[in-house]
Amino acid sequence: MAKKNDALEKEAACPVAANASSVREQIFHGLAGSYSAYDHCISTRLFPLKLIAGWTNLLRREEAIPPNSLVIAASYRLDKIFLLDVTTSKLSLLEHRRNGGIVPRRAVPEATPPGTDLHRWLGEMAERLSNGQVVVEPIDPLDGSTCGLSAFPRSGPLLSRAITRGIEVEGSSVYDPVQSSFIYSIRLRMLTPGEPGALNAAERGFETAQLRGRHWILRGADGEEEHVHGDGVVGRYPLLREGGWREDMQRGSSYSPTGLRVGETMEGTFIYQSMSGRGGHVSFGGEILLVPGELRNPTGAEFAVELPPFPLVVPEYIY
Template sequence: MDLESVGGLALQMIMEKLNPEDIARVSCVNNRFRSFTSDNTLWFKICSNELHLTQPLDHLGNPLPSFKEAYGTWREAFVMYPWSLVKRVKRCWDRINDWLTNHFPEAKSTLCKGASEAEIQELEDLLNVKLPLPTRLIYRFHNGQEISRLDHLDPDTNTFGSSLGIIGGYTFYDHLVNVYLLPISQVILQTQQIAHILEFLRRSKCVLVAASSMYTEKLFFLNCTNGQLYVGTRNLLSHRDMIPSVPINLVNLNRELDSEQIQDAMLLWLEEHGRRLQCGDIKLHGEGDDKSINLFPEKSPLCSTAVTNGVQVRASAMVIPELVDLQDDLEKYVFAYSIRLSLQPQGCVINGMSHSSCQLYRRRWIIRANDIVVADVNGEAVIGRYPLLRPGDKEFVYESCTSLPTSSGSIEGSFTFVPGRFADPKGDPFLATVASFPLQLPDYIF
């Protein structure tokens, strides 16, 4: 039996087993085969499997007449890149975009459309660098975040007041950080400006790709030579100190290897961030205009949870790279920690009796650098407040920081609560446990 005598249904099943390149070859055989290879259902499945497209769109989101044309347009737009890498970068952005659409559309609206090859080439020419392939593709899909949408620039402080950075941040005391991706125009401008101060950045082929709302607070630099992403420390200006944001052993820029293995730190960093968002390891905090992605871990083992007499205490910590001082032997690493207090629906239960509230009186926790106690915090209230916990109320959040001479340690302790309230106590004070949670320098730094 030759192919000419094969029925239509059988041919369709054969086509679905072929890859796009083979389908294109088959289409050249004759008009009958060309008709089967032009079937929109066939190309829908290809676009869905390879690009996760549900509508025929080009890489900029523009509608096209058919899925076959969409696939061809995608291949033509990225002909200079390994196709497997294109699909991987798209999956990375899809994960982030899906999360932003469902949880933080305000931030998603700040993402710019993809940059052109000409815009990327201009960056490379002006900064005398060659961007790694994965980062080029990252910008082809989204050219950072639109600065004008990130609130207004204060000319006196050179700061942006927005909390819409898609990388997110944290706050403790008066320290507020929220990181966003720079568009190419700002990559050029800000890299040129800071390179005048830090000449080594120019020599090491580093470009500024992400920054907090205040440029002097938290800066991420991509080294275009080795593909690593670095974040500046407290001594960036004085001692050129930066720390890697991704395990260097994962970075691989060797184009001679399988394209599936090509990955720079920028891609790995964004992939890990998208994973944390989708898995709920980090979440959106706040309401209205104060919403932001909060980087304090929300899940075990980096977040501990303990329930005592109905009082739930959740606690986690993270390194604050922009305050790390690698020149200081005693206070080298700075960790911020977040402690969240709430009362479960059954209320405060003491000896089988339920009370509708309880009020915090004292706190005590022990901070260790490795196994050595470096601080024993013991006193009344937290941040001068004595929060009253009631079922259904939002968590009371307390955030602070501590310095360690080592890159790892832990915190544990307890809070003293009065059942009822100070003005009308319903029993003796009790201790609510703060389960031990780690202080550690992570593999990925955000």
């Protein structure tokens, strides 16, 4: 697999040369998955043999890694580095701790048979690809040139999904060891006729619907709930229609229905990605509040679209 991955790396002899256009194109080619929120972007690449040798020698000289370890994968800024111990065959992630220390964390379940860590790690990702749990899509939802292997679950038990009045919402998260937190993805769209759960305009009661607010429910391991209310999502107020949305934005620091900046018409699904913080929560859910018509000209009463809870748990396989 490392040899075949040479085709992705091409001439990337220096994978952190920020101004090299060829490297920019490869940033999102991570075979071990990618994710982003705001200006935080992680794409973990399986290194070809040349880079395994180069980075291993460099980091050994700097005593940044144990002498018996190989650097087999990393994010493009080295936020995440995966090491393979050549004596035990254990695969580990160098994890940054809050106290400033860096310690290895095993990247596969502890019960993995000796000598099979890398095989199991790659096999698990291949299985997720084959069953549609992870897919190729833009890593930055607002930049179509960032296509890569998205780490956000798109099927299976780690994805939550619900349909309310023909509006579908999906939610999932990925653990980010770089910040010891979770990054979550919320996907919102109006279903089109012919899709399961779709309604026509008469059945829905509206042609368009605009996001007005959110109500998140974060649940802790002890069952305690934290409720978060707010207008829009980071200043965004998408106007949903069949097949796409309009990217309306808030002007200034406060919300006003008549003060929104009318944005560009977009196709596909509205996607919002953010960080959950380090609050020790185990699930994330809630509801999204929509207004029929437009916020400046509503055609009906506000209604809620349910977001069933999805888990915030550190996975057995770390990518």
